[in-house]
Amino acid sequence: MKKIKWLFFDLGHTLVNEDVSQRKRIENAVSYLNSVSVSVTYEQFYHEVQNASRNFKSPFITAFSKFSHDDVFIPYPAEFEVLYDDTVPVLSALKNKYDLAVIANQFAGTDKRLKNFGIYDDFKFVLASSDVGVSKPNPVIFKTALEKAGCYAYEAFMIGDRIDNDIAPAKSLGINTVWIRQGYGGLQSPEKFGCIPDFIVNSLNELLDIL
Known part of the structure; x- marks a missing residue:
């Protein structure tokens, strides 16, 4: 492997554990659907979320549309997000060897x-889709990251939980990739999508065995 200079990280289900936030959003969706006489359980809704994830579709929106076409917005309760237990120690170890950055599909306020x-200072820059005007998997956001980093694609790694949004577009540009099997993205199949990551890990801590 050629010398690696930069590590690009996704946020949700990569550095940030969204499990509780997503569970509560599903609970709120089920409560709303029940209130408008749609009979659905948490388990049924979650089953559709999993199916959507496996088929590279937007999990929550796809699941909701299975039960209702109401034009209603169920907010995502971000206040329940937490860092994974290994996020801080892994970033602390890696920032001593590489330059770190974030590439994420996020609204303003990232x-x-x-x-x-408490991890903002670990990164040289944060590139959110709201800053660039395009979202992953659009390769423009990855090209912009390479330009900001001032490095070649082969000098960087993209680390993310989704094959479709993180791994495939990064690999198409020649960026090295690590697929972290956490959250809904962990249900995706690289073979089904036709894109095999360079490395596969089940937690951030396993990155230290690679990088």
Whole structure:
């Protein structure tokens, strides 16, 4: 492997554990659907979320549309997000060897979220889709990251939980990839999508065996 200089990280289900937030959003969706006489259980809704994830579709939106076409927005309760237990120690170890950055599909306010988590200063820059005007998997956001980093694709790694949004577009540009099997993205099949990551890990801590 050629010398690696930069590590690009996704946020949700990579550095940030969204399990509780997503569970509560499903609970709120089920409560709403029941209130408008749609008979659905948490288990049924979650089953559709899993199916959507396996088929590279938007998990929550796809699942909701299976039960209702109401034009209603069920907010995502971000206040329940937490860092994975190994996020801080792994970032602390890696920032001594590489330059770190974030590439994420996020609304405005990503910097503030990272500051609240206490990890903002670990990164040289944070590139959110709201900053660039395009979202992953659009390769423009990855090209912009390479330009900001001032490095070649082969000098960087993309680390993320989704084959479709993180791994495939990064590999198409020649960026090295690590698929972290956490969250809904962990249900995806690289073979089904036709894109095999360079490395596969089940937790952030396993990155230290690779990098």
